[in-house]
Amino acid sequence: xxxxxxxxxxxxxxxxxxxxxxxxxxxxxxxxxxxxxxxxxxxxxxxxxxxxxxxxxxxxxxxxxxxxxxxxxxxxxxxxxxxxxxxxxxxxxxxxxxxxxxxxxxxxxxxxxxxxxxxxxxxxxxxxxx
Numbered sequence: 001x002x003x004x005x006x007x008x009x010x011x012x013x014x015x016x017x018x019x020x021x022x023x024x025x026x027x028x029x030x031x032x033x034x035x036x037x038x039x040x041x042x043x044x045x046x047x048x049x050x051x052x053x054x055x056x057x058x059x060x061x062x063x064x065x066x067x068x069x070x071x072x073x074x075x076x077x078x079x080x081x082x083x084x085x086x087x088x089x090x091x092x093x094x095x096x097x098x099x100x101x102x103x104x105x106x107x108x109x110x111x112x113x114x115x116x117x118x119x120x121x122x123x124x125x126x127x128x129x130x
Contacts, residue, residue, distance in 0.1 A: 008082055009077055009078045012058070017054060025055070049089055050086055063117055067084075067085055068085065074120060075121050088112070089112070
């Protein structure tokens, strides 16, 4: 996969995506947004969460794969579906960082999966003013 062919509205080849290191994945995302002149408050964080969701899709994590399909059926572009799931991921990371509770990984994953399963195109649009 070359930097010139990443498009968040087209799923990258999972095997190729997963052979890249994390910095390369984030670089692809950042380069795309820069090339499209998309202004972001924090391009690095945006690229990180974009790559996280792409990683989860490429790894075949069922709740994420189902959510991507559902959100697109509900009218979001693939790119916006990545953003919607990324917003849930960012929220869960933020909550975990400020929590004094020490949950194990499976509890944290289950909480994240449930939040992704509850996510709808309408709820994301309502939250983001789209």
